[in-house]
Amino acid sequence: MQLIDGKAVADQIKREIAEEVNQIVANGGRPPHLAAILVGHDGGSETYVAHKVKACEQCGFKSTLIRYESDVTESELLAKINELNNDADVDGFIVQLPLPKHIDEQKVIEAVDYRKDVDGFHPINVGRMSIGLPCFVSATPAGIIELLKRYKIQTSGKSCVVIGRSNIVGKPVASLMMQKGIDATVTVCHSRTQNLKEICLNADIIIAALGQPEFLTADMVKPGAVIIDVGTSRVASTETKSGFKLKGDVKFDEVAPKCSFITPVPGGVGPMTICSLMRNTLLASKGV
Numbered sequence: 001m002q003l004i005d006g007k008a009v010a011d012q013i014k015r016e017i018a019e020e021v022n023q024i025v026a027n028g029g030r031p032p033h034l035a036a037i038l039v040g041h042d043g044g045s046e047t048y049v050a051h052k053v054k055a056c057e058q059c060g061f062k063s064t065l066i067r068y069e070s071d072v073t074e075s076e077l078l079a080k081i082n083e084l085n086n087d088a089d090v091d092g093f094i095v096q097l098p099l100p101k102h103i104d105e106q107k108v109i110e111a112v113d114y115r116k117d118v119d120g121f122h123p124i125n126v127g128r129m130s131i132g133l134p135c136f137v138s139a140t141p142a143g144i145i146e147l148l149k150r151y152k153i154q155t156s157g158k159s160c161v162v163i164g165r166s167n168i169v170g171k172p173v174a175s176l177m178m179q180k181g182i183d184a185t186v187t188v189c190h191s192r193t194q195n196l197k198e199i200c201l202n203a204d205i206i207i208a209a210l211g212q213p214e215f216l217t218a219d220m221v222k223p224g225a226v227i228i229d230v231g232t233s234r235v236a237s238t239e240t241k242s243g244f245k246l247k248g249d250v251k252f253d254e255v256a257p258k259c260s261f262i263t264p265v266p267g268g269v270g271p272m273t274i275c276s277l278m279r280n281t282l283l284a285s286k287g288v
C-alpha cells in the first residue's frame with residue numbers, strides 16, 4: 001500500500017506557482033489577485049478561507065478577504081459580486097459556501113463573471129468542462145486528477161466508482177474521469193443506489209465523496225484498488241485542542257492494508273483543492 005501524500009504534492013505545486021509568479025513580477029507584471037467573500041462565522045468555512053489566504057501568501061499572490069455578517073442581504077452580496085466582476089485589479093474571486101438559507105446560492109454562483117470564477121462553479125465553466133473545453137475546473141475534482149497523474153496511477157480502461165453526486169465533487173469528478181486521456185469507465189453511486197457493495201467490489205478506483213464518516217469499509221474494496229477519500233466531516237474529539245477531528249468517508253485503518261494507493265484525511269485531497277484554486281487564479285491573471 002502506498003500513501004498518497006497530498007500535502008507534499010500541494011507544497012511542490014505551490015512552489016512551482018510561486019516561481020512562475022516571481023518571473024511575472026521580475027518581468028514587470030503584477031502578481032495574481034484572489035478575492036474571497038466569507039459570510040458569517042461557520043467554523044469550517046473560516047478555516048478553509050484562512051487556508052486559502054495563507055496559500056496566496058505562499059504563492060506570492062495578492063489576496064483580499066471580504067467579510068459579511070450572516071444577516072447580509074442577497075442584494076448586498078450580489079452588488080459586491082458585480083463590483084468584483086468589474087474590478088480590473090481582481091483576477092478571480094470566490095464566495096465561500098455554504099451561504100445562509102435566505103440567500104439563493106445558485107443565483108450567487110451565476111452572478112460571478114465566469115472569467116473570474118476560479119471555483120469553476122458557474123454553469124458556463126461546468127458545461128465547458130463536461131465537453132472538454134478550456135475552463136476553470138472546480139478545485140476538488142482538479143486536485144484529485146492531479147494526484148492520480150503525479151502518482152502515475154493507471155486510469156485508462158479502469159473501472160472507477162464515484163460515491164456521491166454533488167455538483168462540487170461527484171458530478172464533475174465523474175465527468176473528468178471519463179474524459180479522453182483519462183479514459184476510465186465510470187459508475188456514479190448515490191443514496192438510492194442498489195447493490196452498492198457489489199459495485200464497489202468491482203472497482204479499480206473508488207472516489208468516496210458522500211460526506212459520511214467512515215462509510216467505505218474493507219468488505220467493499222477489491223484487493224489492490226485505489227482509494228481516493230474526499231470526506232472532511234468534523235467529528236467531536238477529546239484528542240485535539242480544537243475539540244474536533246477531520247474524518248474521511250473511508251474507514252482508513254481497515255481499508256488501507258487492502259489497497260494499492262490511498263489518500264489519508266487530513267493530508268490527502270484537502271491540500272490539493274487549495275492548490276487547484278491557486279492554479280486557476282494564476283490562469284485567470286494571465287487571461288487564459
Ligand code: GUN
Nearest residue numbers: 094095096097098119139
Ligand atoms: N465550500 C466547500 N468547498 C468549497 C469550495 O471549493 N469553494 C467554495 N467557494 N466554497 C466551498
